[in-house]
Amino acid sequence: MAKISIIMPLYNADRFLEEALQSICGQTFTDYELICINDASTDDTLEILHRFHRQDGRIQIFTNAERRGAAFSRNRGMREATGEYLAFLDGDDIFDETMLEKAYYKIEETAADIVIFAFRHVLSSNIHNKLRVCHGEEYQNRYCHIPFSVTDCNPYEVINWGSGPWNKLYRRSFIEKNHLAFQDLPCANDIYFVNMALMLARRLIVLETENVMVYVRDHSGTDRISCHRDPMCNFKALMQLGQELVKRGKFGELCSCFYARVFFSLQSALVADKKEAYAKAFYLFLQEEGIQKICSLDNQWDMMAEPYVRDALFQFKEKSYASGWYKEKNILSFYLEQETDKVIRLFTGCQKAGKKIAIWGAGENGKTILQFCLRHGLLVNAVIDKSRKKQGSKLCGYTVFQPQDAMEKIQVIIVSARYISDAVEEEIGQEEKEVIDMNQFLCLY
Numbered sequence: 001m002a003k004i005s006i007i008m009p010l011y012n013a014d015r016f017l018e019e020a021l022q023s024i025c026g027q028t029f030t031d032y033e034l035i036c037i038n039d040a041s042t043d044d045t046l047e048i049l050h051r052f053h054r055q056d057g058r059i060q061i062f063t064n065a066e067r068r069g070a071a072f073s074r075n076r077g078m079r080e081a082t083g084e085y086l087a088f089l090d091g092d093d094i095f096d097e098t099m100l101e102k103a104y105y106k107i108e109e110t111a112a113d114i115v116i117f118a119f120r121h122v123l124s125s126n127i128h129n130k131l132r133v134c135h136g137e138e139y140q141n142r143y144c145h146i147p148f149s150v151t152d153c154n155p156y157e158v159i160n161w162g163s164g165p166w167n168k169l170y171r172r173s174f175i176e177k178n179h180l181a182f183q184d185l186p187c188a189n190d191i192y193f194v195n196m197a198l199m200l201a202r203r204l205i206v207l208e209t210e211n212v213m214v215y216v217r218d219h220s221g222t223d224r225i226s227c228h229r230d231p232m233c234n235f236k237a238l239m240q241l242g243q244e245l246v247k248r249g250k251f252g253e254l255c256s257c258f259y260a261r262v263f264f265s266l267q268s269a270l271v272a273d274k275k276e277a278y279a280k281a282f283y284l285f286l287q288e289e290g291i292q293k294i295c296s297l298d299n300q301w302d303m304m305a306e307p308y309v310r311d312a313l314f315q316f317k318e319k320s321y322a323s324g325w326y327k328e329k330n331i332l333s334f335y336l337e338q339e340t341d342k343v344i345r346l347f348t349g350c351q352k353a354g355k356k357i358a359i360w361g362a363g364e365n366g367k368t369i370l371q372f373c374l375r376h377g378l379l380v381n382a383v384i385d386k387s388r389k390k391q392g393s394k395l396c397g398y399t400v401f402q403p404q405d406a407m408e409k410i411q412v413i414i415v416s417a418r419y420i421s422d423a424v425e426e427e428i429g430q431e432e433k434e435v436i437d438m439n440q441f442l443c444l445y
Contacts, residue, residue: 004032005083009073011039013091029101037073071182071189088165103169113201119167119214147203155256191237231269255304356381361416370396382406
């Protein structure tokens with residue numbers, strides 16, 4: 001019996017399957033079984049699996065007689081699994097060679113129900129580039145040393161761990177004890193399983209390693225094994241999650257976490273849908289009946305949900321699709337509002353010390369920070385971006401400068417985008433500037 005059972009659903013995955021299998025076979029931890037569920041593929045998926053199986057007996061192959069979808073395949077994989085721990089990986093991603101080893105020793109050391117580790121969405125052309133995530137000290141102290149549960153956290157923190165199953169190692173006995181299974185939907189079939197697991201787990205832990213463990217191939221193209229996106233599936237998954245929490249008597253204590261997940265899952269589905277007609281139809285559904293349905297799971301929801309989330313959900317009813325208001329609501333904006341006093345202290349402290357501040361990054365996150373500053377009367381002295389297309393343009397009334405033109409007059413750089421602080425420090429070279437990663441400052445990583 002293997003220590004870890006890796007479950008991989010596969011449908012017409014031949015384009016990237018070899019890369020995925022190679023990154024699993026090259027793991028430094030070797031006591032695993034790889035359960036591949038061939039979902040009636042019509043390409044060379046099965047041939048590739050048989051070739052790898054002949055070289056590595058840890059690879060097991062099961063084939064569905066007809067196409068049943070990723071949820072059915074993952075559930076079948078769980079029934080076939082013998083391992084003490086479960087991992088759910090996709091056949092078009094690749095994985096750091098130390099992923100299983102580090103996750104295994106962490107879950108053994110801490111007796112956790114779930115170990116969570118870093119992943120990044122990347123373009124296919126960059127998928128082999130090694131990336132790092134340097135967790136801040138506050139983040140490590142909060143999540144990486146002592147197991148915790150979502151009830152130990154602020155409600156909004158649950159949105160930062162992802163609804164995908166592939167950046168987590170699960171204790172099999174925990175999954176079986178709580179009778180968890182993937183929901184049979186064309187897409188978003190992992191939302192229920194993952195979030196139910198996160199909310200029920202009494203012992204969660206995050207790997208403190210700087211290594212990115214999972215490189216998830218970008219969903220924007222048709223390269224993915226599953227590229228079909230139906231936002232209604234998100235809604236159905238969230239409804240089942242809420243109904244099950246009610247059924248299990250857990251809704252009261254988890255209500256705030258649940259509605260934080262609801263809003264950002266719906267918002268993400270709307271933003272991700274590239275077909276405007278579908279997105280608009282889904283928005284109208286939410287406006288006319290969807291929000292009412294999901295907010296009727298418990299008649300106390302409006303008192304238990306976070307005010308920011310409650311107000312955001314109400315806006316579905318009050319504002320039109322054409323206003324695009326929901327595009328302005330991202331995870332960073334949520335954290336800024338929740339940590340308003342902390343952020344205000346940062347800006348006012350710099351001002352009192354006579355330090356001038358620049359926001360580095362004129363993208364969506366930069367815009368979010370500037371809008372927050374304008375609402376709270378916080379002074380920003382410059383906006384910087386390396387993109388020549390953005391330089392000279394206006395963002396929230398500020399002219400966007402190239403870095404060289406602003407360096408002399410500022411002492412503090414607030415970086416708006418995740419994971420680029422090292423690149424910013426390299427860019428400014430020997431300049432004596434204080435660089436603050438806003439996402440790390442707010443404990444997003």
